[in-house]
Every structure is written in C-alpha cells, then in structure tokens.
Amino acid sequence: MEKMNTNLIADDVVEVFEADGVVVLRDVFTPWVEGVRQAIEENKRNPSWRERTYRPEEGEGCEFFQDYCVWADFSGYRALVVESPMAKIAAQLMRSDTARVFHDHVLVKEPGNSVKTPWHHDQPYYIVDGTQSVSFWVPVDPVPADRTVEYVAGSHKWGVDFKPTRFDGTDLYSADESESVPDVERDRDRLDIRRWATEPGDAIAFNFRTLHGAAANHSSQRRRVTSIRWVGDDARFVQRPGKTSPFFPGLAYEHGAPFSGDQFPVIFPKSQSPQ
Numbered sequence: 001m002e003k004m005n006t007n008l009i010a011d012d013v014v015e016v017f018e019a020d021g022v023v024v025l026r027d028v029f030t031p032w033v034e035g036v037r038q039a040i041e042e043n044k045r046n047p048s049w050r051e052r053t054y055r056p057e058e059g060e061g062c063e064f065f066q067d068y069c070v071w072a073d074f075s076g077y078r079a080l081v082v083e084s085p086m087a088k089i090a091a092q093l094m095r096s097d098t099a100r101v102f103h104d105h106v107l108v109k110e111p112g113n114s115v116k117t118p119w120h121h122d123q124p125y126y127i128v129d130g131t132q133s134v135s136f137w138v139p140v141d142p143v144p145a146d147r148t149v150e151y152v153a154g155s156h157k158w159g160v161d162f163k164p165t166r167f168d169g170t171d172l173y174s175a176d177e178s179e180s181v182p183d184v185e186r187d188r189d190r191l192d193i194r195r196w197a198t199e200p201g202d203a204i205a206f207n208f209r210t211l212h213g214a215a216a217n218h219s220s221q222r223r224r225v226t227s228i229r230w231v232g233d234d235a236r237f238v239q240r241p242g243k244t245s246p247f248f249p250g251l252a253y254e255h256g257a258p259f260s261g262d263q264f265p266v267i268f269p270k271s272q273s274p275q
C-alpha cells in the first residue's frame, strides 16, 4: 500500500483547516486547469439528468449552470480527481488514512448572472455523514474577492446541522423541523468571515459543515468552478427525510452503515482504488 506523503501540504495548513473549517491552497491544481475548462464546455453541451441551471431574466448567456456527479464522464474532470494530488491532500486535511470521492458539483456563473449562492452548509444535503470531510472549490477563471465564495470560519464546530434549501430558497425536505441557516449578512460584523481572491490552479478546501455563500457574477468574466467532495474513514450512510442533493435514486443502503460503493471509489491510497 502506498505510504501517505505527509509533506504534500504543511502541518500548519492542516491545523488552519481543522480550526477554521476552511483554508486556501495556492497553485496546487494548475496542470489540471485546462482539462477542467474543456470538460466544462463538453459538460454544458452534454449535461447529466442531475443538471440544475438557473436562468435569470437577464436572458441568454447569463445562466448559472450546475451539474453533479459527472467527474467520471469527462476526462478533464476525471484527471483532476484521479491523477492530481487532490485525494492525497484530502486525506491529509481530514487526517484520514483514506480519501473517498463522494461527488463533484459544477458551478458556472456566466457573465452577468445575478444569482447569489445563499449562505448554507453542505452536510445536511447529503446521504453521507461523518466528521472527516472536505470539498475543494476549484476555479478555472480568476475570481476577485468581490465575487468569490465567503466562509464563516469555525462554523463547522457549531454543532448544528441547518435546514437545507435549494439555491432558489425552497426547502429540500418537505417535513424538516431543523433550524434555519442564521442571517449571516445581518451578523457579518460579529462573525469571522473569510474570503480570498483566487487564480486558476488555486483551491479553497472546506469542511462539509462550514457555512458559505457566494456573490452573483455581475462582471463580464465567466466564473467557472468545479467543487469536488471527499470523505474519510469515519463516513457513514445517513437516511434523510426526502430527496437529497445530489439525489441517488435506486441506491439502497442502511442508515449508519460504512459509506461505500463503486460510484464513490477510494482514490487514496491508490492500491484501494478500483480506478
């Protein structure tokens, strides 16, 4: 079995990730950027059945294209997941022996798109739960600070799973009594909000429980991103009171069972991977 290379990212980066639930990584995926750009164009022409695109009234070309679980279908995404050091970095950040890919979420805000990504955290949307989790938000365009994702540092430790809503504000689960996401905009001054301007090749790594939200794209530049989700050794299946996002129809599993399955392969260490 391949030994984990603990030098890929510095220990203090792991400590920041644990304390804040979010950390920026510079120039880690640069060789995979062009492949992801190509994959996004192919994906937009051939969306999956999970595609969810918001088309605001501004008209043609301003859409917020989203698709899910497509990393294995397009070679540029696949290379980022399987060939880049992402899995190894994920294991290191999660302090996990293994890194299993859960899914990818493609988020393309075209120029002039007016949709804000509302404040939310991802954990309650999912069929998997655990403490070891990380998403890599990987932009393939330069994203200045005024339209990047913002994160509430430390929110992954609040001990609350907030009610999941779709990005249009509707509830994901019909009978959900859980607490709503707090009004982060109102409380900005007392919260520790982090954001970074990013370049293609950079990534922002964040825990599934870290609250985050993003600005609209009122610029004339595209904002193309893929966000890749990973889980670690303690991942377990969880039943939810409705259709999760992403949704996995036909996937049978027991609540609390170890998370597994061919569509969620272990990528690190390599010897465990069916790839």
Ligand SMILES: O=C(O)CCC(=O)C(=O)O
Binding pocket: 105, 107, 117, 122, 135, 137, 149, 212, 213, 214, 225, 227
């Ligand atoms: O890119 C965005 O607008 C939001 C990203 C996000 O919510 C995520 O990666 O989980």
